[in-house]
Amino acid sequence: MDILVYGTINSVTLSLLSLGFTLVYSISRLPNFAHGALYITTGYFIYLFLNGLGLSYPLSIIFGIALTSLIGAMMYRLILIRIRGMEISEIIATYAIGLAMIEGLRWGGLRGTTFTLPSFASGSRDILGVSVDDQRLLVVVVGFAVFALLYFFVRLTRNGLALRGIAQDERAAMMLGIDSDRMAVVSFAMGSSLAGLSAALILPLGNIVVEAGYNVLVFSIAVSVIGGLGSWSGAIIASFIIGFAQILTEKFLSSHFQMVIALLAIIITLLIKPSGILGRQKELEERV
Amino acid sequence: MEARRKERIDRGIKVRSEGIYVVSSLKEMLYVAGPRVFLIAGLLLLPLVLEMAPYWKRVVNIMCVYGMLAISFDFLANIVGLVCLGGAMFIGVGGYMTAIFNVYLHCPVYLAIPLAGLAGASICTLLLLPCLSLRGVYFAIVTLMYPLLFTRIIEALNILGGTNGITGLDSFPNPYLENYVIIILLLVFVFGLRRLVDEDIGLVLRGIKDNDQSVKASGINVAHMKALAVFIASFIGCLGGAYLAHLYMWAGLSLFALDFSIIPIAAVTIGGGGSMLGALIGTFILVPLSEFLRFFGTFRIVIYCLILTGFIVFKSEGLLTYFARKYDQFERWAKI
Numbered sequence: 001m002d003i004l005v006y007g008t009i010n011s012v013t014l015s016l017l018s019l020g021f022t023l024v025y026s027i028s029r030l031p032n033f034a035h036g037a038l039y040i041t042t043g044y045f046i047y048l049f050l051n052g053l054g055l056s057y058p059l060s061i062i063f064g065i066a067l068t069s070l071i072g073a074m075m076y077r078l079i080l081i082r083i084r085g086m087e088i089s090e091i092i093a094t095y096a097i098g099l100a101m102i103e104g105l106r107w108g109g110l111r112g113t114t115f116t117l118p119s120f121a122s123g124s125r126d127i128l129g130v131s132v133d134d135q136r137l138l139v140v141v142v143g144f145a146v147f148a149l150l151y152f153f154v155r156l157t158r159n160g161l162a163l164r165g166i167a168q169d170e171r172a173a174m175m176l177g178i179d180s181d182r183m184a185v186v187s188f189a190m191g192s193s194l195a196g197l198s199a200a201l202i203l204p205l206g207n208i209v210v211e212a213g214y215n216v217l218v219f220s221i222a223v224s225v226i227g228g229l230g231s232w233s234g235a236i237i238a239s240f241i242i243g244f245a246q247i248l249t250e251k252f253l254s255s256h257f258q259m260v261i262a263l264l265a266i267i268i269t270l271l272i273k274p275s276g277i278l279g280r281q282k283e284l285e286e287r288v
Numbered sequence: 289m290e291a292r293r294k295e296r297i298d299r300g301i302k303v304r305s306e307g308i309y310v311v312s313s314l315k316e317m318l319y320v321a322g323p324r325v326f327l328i329a330g331l332l333l334l335p336l337v338l339e340m341a342p343y344w345k346r347v348v349n350i351m352c353v354y355g356m357l358a359i360s361f362d363f364l365a366n367i368v369g370l371v372c373l374g375g376a377m378f379i380g381v382g383g384y385m386t387a388i389f390n391v392y393l394h395c396p397v398y399l400a401i402p403l404a405g406l407a408g409a410s411i412c413t414l415l416l417l418p419c420l421s422l423r424g425v426y427f428a429i430v431t432l433m434y435p436l437l438f439t440r441i442i443e444a445l446n447i448l449g450g451t452n453g454i455t456g457l458d459s460f461p462n463p464y465l466e467n468y469v470i471i472i473l474l475l476v477f478v479f480g481l482r483r484l485v486d487e488d489i490g491l492v493l494r495g496i497k498d499n500d501q502s503v504k505a506s507g508i509n510v511a512h513m514k515a516l517a518v519f520i521a522s523f524i525g526c527l528g529g530a531y532l533a534h535l536y537m538w539a540g541l542s543l544f545a546l547d548f549s550i551i552p553i554a555a556v557t558i559g560g561g562g563s564m565l566g567a568l569i570g571t572f573i574l575v576p577l578s579e580f581l582r583f584f585g586t587f588r589i590v591i592y593c594l595i596l597t598g599f600i601v602f603k604s605e606g607l608l609t610y611f612a613r614k615y616d617q618f619e620r621w622a623k624i
Contacts (some may be wrong), residue, residue: 031425033373033432082601089600091371091428092553096600099550100593107587214436221429229425256444263433270418270426 002130003247009136011243012143013202015236018220019146020194026167026230027187030080030090034098035195036217040210041101042068042196043203044109046117057118065196072192073185080188081181102213115208117200139201146197147236163187167230215259222262226269228276237277241265291624302616323615327565328475335467345467349535351575352470353379356477356528358552358559358567360521363481366561367490368517369497370420374431376548378525380438382408383533383543385526387454390534397458401530408526413519420518421511423500435544442541453540457533470531477524478564484520485564493517550589551575554596560606569608 017039024032042064049060075097083089124133154160165173166183174180195216203212223242227234242265249257269276305316331352338344357375364370386404389395395403415434419426442448449455460466484490492513495503500510533539555570574592581588599606 031428079597079601083604086604087425088365088369088371089604091373091425092557093597093600095373095428095432096550096553096593096596099546100590100597103546103586103589103593107585107590218433218436221433225426225429254444256440259433259437259440260444263430263437266430266433267418270422270430274422274426 001128003244003251005127005130005132007244007247008240009132009140010247011240012140013198014219014223014243014246015239016139016143016146016194016198016201017216018223018235018239019150019232020191020198021220022224022227022230022232022235023150023194024187024191025224026232027163028076028166028184029170029230030076030184031094031221032188032191033091033095033217034075034101035191035220036213036215037098037101037105038068038072038192038195039199039216040105040208040213041071042199043117043208043212044105044115046200046203047115047208048109050117057120061200065193065200068196069189069193072195073189076185076188081184098213098217102210105213106210116206117204117208119204135204139205142197142201146194150232159186218259219262222266224276225266226276228278231276231278234276234278292621293624294619295622296613296617296619298617327568331471331475332468335464335471342463345463346535347576347579349467349470350532351571352474353528353532353535354548354551354555354575355474355568355571356470356524357548358555358571359474359478359481359564360524361552362556362561362564362567363485363524364517364521365556367485367497368493368514370514370518371428372431372521373428373553374433374435374549375525375552376435376544376546377431377438378408378412378522379529379532379548380435380544381411381522382526382529383539384448384454385411386530386533387448387457387539390457391454397460397534400458401527401534404530405523405527408529409519409523412522412526413515416518416522417515420514435546435549439541439544449540451541453538453542455538457537457539459534459537466535470528473527473531474568478568481520481524481564489513489516546589547578550592550596551578554592556606557596557599557604558607560608560610563608566606566608570606573607 020038021032021035024030024035045067046060046064049055049063050057053060055063075094079093079097080090083093119133119135120138122134124131125137126132127137152160154164162173162178163183163186165176165178166180166187170180173183219242223239224230224235226241227236227238242262245261245265246258249255249261301316301319304310304313305320310316310320334348335345338348357379360378361372361375364372382404385408386400389400389403389407390397416427416430419430443451460469485494492503492508495506496510496513503513504510529543533543551571551574552567555574556567557570558573559566559568559570561567578588578592581591584591603610
């Protein structure tokens with residue numbers, strides 16, 4: 001029973017983590033290798049606002065997420081827009097920015113004492129006979145709320161429909177007067193704020209450590225490759241697969257193998273169905 | 289205000305020295321051979337010049353290892369079109385393989401390093417094989433993960449010495465051999481790769497980068513050619529790793545360190561991609577720089593990344609292309 005409960009929690013966590021990466025890739029076709037860095041940076045910002053500036057907790061979370069989404073948007077607007085279309089440069093630039101953020105934090109921010117964020121809810125309750133603390137429940141609730149919000153956002157609002165249009169067919173969308181660069185900025189801001197939101201929710205469960213930046217990146221890439229790069233529903237399904245696989249390995253093997261599972265899953269996906277579970281990219285385009 | 293533009297014209301000596309008739313004039317022969325001779329002689333003399341500074345001789349060795357990684361990255365990225373974000377994987381696999389051959393199987397150094405190169409290259413190629421038949425970002429993703437994965441596996445299973453690493457590798461018999469092995473290897477691979485790229489097979493590899501459908505239409509197996517390229521590149525990287533392990537007399541988890549992934553990328557971007565020599569120029573700038581920045585610790589990686597991003601956005605041609613243009617062409621303002 002606890003496998004079911006914790007598996008679900010883990011899966012929702014994973015899909016929250018990877019949603020930002022998938023969103024950015026589906027809209028702007030840019031693999032955002034700075035995703036994990038944005039995640040851990042938000043955690044550091046929130047810590048800084050909370051303890052350095054003495055703001056209240058909700059306010060510092062809002063400011064932290066806002067600052068991260070600003071960084072994401074600036075990253076596209078100032079740097080990536082200039083190298084759009086040069087695949088090699090795109091990959092290298094996002095990777096370099098991400099590394100600079102993570103290693104900069106390791107050097108200047110997160111060292112010495114342990115960094116923790118207080119949890120929003122401290123109690124715990126029984127679900128199906130398993131005791132779960134409220135913070136984890138909150139992650140699941142907010143996770144589902146975010147999925148629902150995104151679902152309605154891309155179907156009901158002008159901007160959301162424009163985003164979906166760009167994701168489906170960039171040229172046709174541009175012909176209808178949708179500015180692809182503006183939408184890419186929006187997608188980067190949204191992806192970064194999703195990374196920030198997941199950081200604000202998940203980081204209170206443990207310490208803020210720099211390595212989390214790499215782990216988040218690896219897991220979100222794994223989830224979006226398995227779900228099919230750029231497919232949102234595929235990413236959610238994939239995060240349930242990986243989430244349960246991780247909980248099972250943790251129970252029967254050891255938690256060290258979580259990353260091995262992620263990579264194995266990627267390789268198996270690439271061998272069997274490279275476009276992922278729900279990937280709509282033509283296989284001809286990927287396989288040569 | 290009359291409109292002007294800069295026009296570039298090839299120097300006469302460049303045009304004259306393009307064909308076979310270059311051999312008829314000493315000056316033109318010097319013009320062609322000069323930069324290459326300068327590089328070769330400079331590298332070969334470097335250990336002798338630094339005789340009084342043994343520390344810097346060691347830096348030269350490490351610089352050459354990074355140079356090998358950088359040319360393998362350059363070859364993969366700018367010729368074949370595969371971006372390898374985990375050069376540390378080649379170094380790590382090569383280092384651990386030579387440790388296995390040398391410590392566990394008691395091979396002498398001169399046998400262990402080439403064997404480690406071959407075995408390591410085979411392992412790396414095999415591990416990367418699943419993503420070679422695909423286009424797009426998959427290669428970058430998978431190479432990004434492997435160094436992290438190797439570290440985790442070695443830590444978790446406590447194999448190959450665990451976190452302590454494998455100690456007791458043989459060192460090189462004398463310091464001159466130590467210097468010249470890697471310098472000569474580097475020079476051989478730089479000019480070998482440049483030659484390879486100009487051969488028929490290089491044409492096919494560049495075709496894969498530019499238009500893989502047409503390569504496929506010519507009846508050439510793209511995945512097979514990519515595997516061959518990855519084998520060549522990882523062979524170079526693994527040789528560097530094996531050399532490094534013998535230099536430190538130790539193979540440990542720090543062979544999978546991030547520096548080995550990011551410095552070659554930064555070097556190629558700074559030096560200019562596609563010519564292998566640009567990669568060398570980049571390493572010759574970055575690695576001594578990193579010795580001066582040793583005080584900053586991990587902040588060095590931030591500096592590389594910032595330099596790298598700056599170059600990629602504002603000066604994507606790189607230094608070598610810039611200097612080659614100055615060497616081959618002159619510029620003047622012309623009225624439009």
